[in-house]
Amino acid sequence: MAPDRIVIGQDNDTVGTLVTALHTGINAPVTTMDVKSAEMVKLAANALLAKKISFANEIATLCENTGANVTDVLGAVGMDHRLSAHFLRPGIGWGGSCFPKDSEALGQMASNTGFHPQLLTAVINVNNIQKRRAIQHLKDELGDLAGKHIALLGMAFKPGTDDMREAPSTVLAGRLLAEGAHVRSWDPLAHPAAGEPWDSVTRSSTPQQALAGADAAVIVTEWPELAEVDWTEAHSVTRTPVMFDGRNLLDPTHLREIGFRYTFVSRP
Template sequence: MHVAVVGVGHVGLVTAACLAADGHHVVGMDDDASKIEGLHEGRIWFHEPDLPELVAEQEAAGRLSFTDDLAVALKEAEVVFVCVGTPPLPGGGPNLRYVEAVGRKVGELAERDVVLVEKSTVPANTGARLRGVIERELDRRGHDVTVHVASNPEFLREGQAVADTLRPDRVVYGTEHEDARDVLRRVYAPLLERTGAPAVETDVPTAELIKHASNAMLATRISFINQVARVCDAVGADVAVVAEGMGLDERIGPKFLQAGLGYGGSCFPKDVDAFIHLARQVGEDFLLLEEVRRINEGQREVVLRKLRDELWHLEAKVVTLLGAAFKPGTDDLREAPALYLARALLAEGATVRVYDPVALEAFAAEVEGVVAIDDPLEAMRDADAVVITTEWDEVRSLSPGDFLETLSYPIVIDARNAFDPDTMLDAGVRYHSMGRRSASDRAS
């Protein structure tokens, strides 16, 4: 099929490359000419494993091309995926101006019947608003073409986006028109045949809501286990074993029950806020999700409290953060807990060093005053304490001896539970985890 993907950011570029890998002819379009120029030169401006190789492979095969001209992208397109940003507004809802702009331009430029597919994360009933924008534009032009609107939310994880798109848990698409449903069946036929993944066919608002409800549930599990971890700290229990025991129940399962520093990134914080906002708009107070958000934000304060307990005060202390990105496998700093910790530590007079294998330069530009060091051992040398903020392999591979030999005093706040508590404590590290055994437990 001939496919256009509008917006070649993280979601759009992965979508375009993976659709091309399934045999479709894909044109990726973005009005940022510098991005298109970079792609023509083989440059991708964000870190995503396996994506550069996949893009180059599909370009070489002639199935993937790029343009900054929407009319060129639409020329042969049977289906158009909208992958533009939906940044949060001050009130918590998403800014849908870019989605609206794409709909308006497609209504203006379409010369043939096409299916316009929301891939961007949008609140329920966006499709109906988008359909109205397109129909008004078509009426204004007086052109006899049909633009059906569909929803096809993405469920990719940064750092594993290519694998998630090529081998998804499920494919969800919603539309009220049988012709559009047939188009989406054709789009996903190669993937569904190859993987055996289930397809959920529904209407537009249901498909839109599946995305927000899914991310809200995952965020809820993370906040739940982090609250359990706080209780474990108080009573001397091990949250990892608690989670293991819970996860063996088939009704619960083990995923997203890893206690740590909380969620960040471009999806969970924004989507939780957007779901709360949507609920309020329809007269529902989603108090559960408000508490999920509060717990997540409070998890960063838990780390600061552990540091203060060990160092007494933070003024003039040197604290190293091992990890800048919100999770391993990405350079994304959006809502990264390390940003909050760095700013809070600086505000209390600490010297903050930071290490990250891919996001270091961007982090230093984001937080004035941090000392960026591209080697974890050098970042820790003679520091008063270290906080594990992102569980990169480069961080996990450190040994207890590395902490003992480099830190002025071996205080480790493992905010990602990346290390085995007994191994660290037996080696003499002053180790504190999130809901697992710690130095204070040994002392008591």
């Protein structure tokens, strides 16, 4: 109800006028254009937002390799009014109903015209790699993951929804099971559909239940409930206090003081 703009694709002025009238009362500028251009606006906007996230993840990896602090770096970059801080945040990767679908659709549209969109391809590839990096962090801490108990904290692609479409948690669960790990999951809203990998994942009703006896935990979704967990108590019930914070949600100093072997997205 509070959009930045309303884009209307129209075949003729009469149709455009009628559709514009449907949006009377919404305080947003209305722009009309031909249908193909309007479709391109939708795809291009989501692809550009996805690019910002993938760029943040690339810079985060570079910060990790050089010893720079990605939170400080991207915080200062985002202060530039030409760039803004919106979506300029590293994490475990984007998912959901729009970014993956629209990025792939734009790439397919380009391929159908004989054009290879190199930047868009790189944006998608970076996002796919980001999930593999989370698995590698666990291997760095635990070695072989076969037989290990891993807790995935959060399943929905973002907090505040039960939406599992293209959720990073599905990719992580599948890769962990392929490595021979035992996977538990917690989410306050999401209920994955039947089928693999979720048929092989044990569902927990609380974060503490997921963490009990776990060799490692991965924060997949930045649910505010996770910031309220008694992590001292949680530490006492884990088998091995290893945590990879895929959303940079928690305070690393506090978690390490408690005794967690805490790693996160590219902060030294």
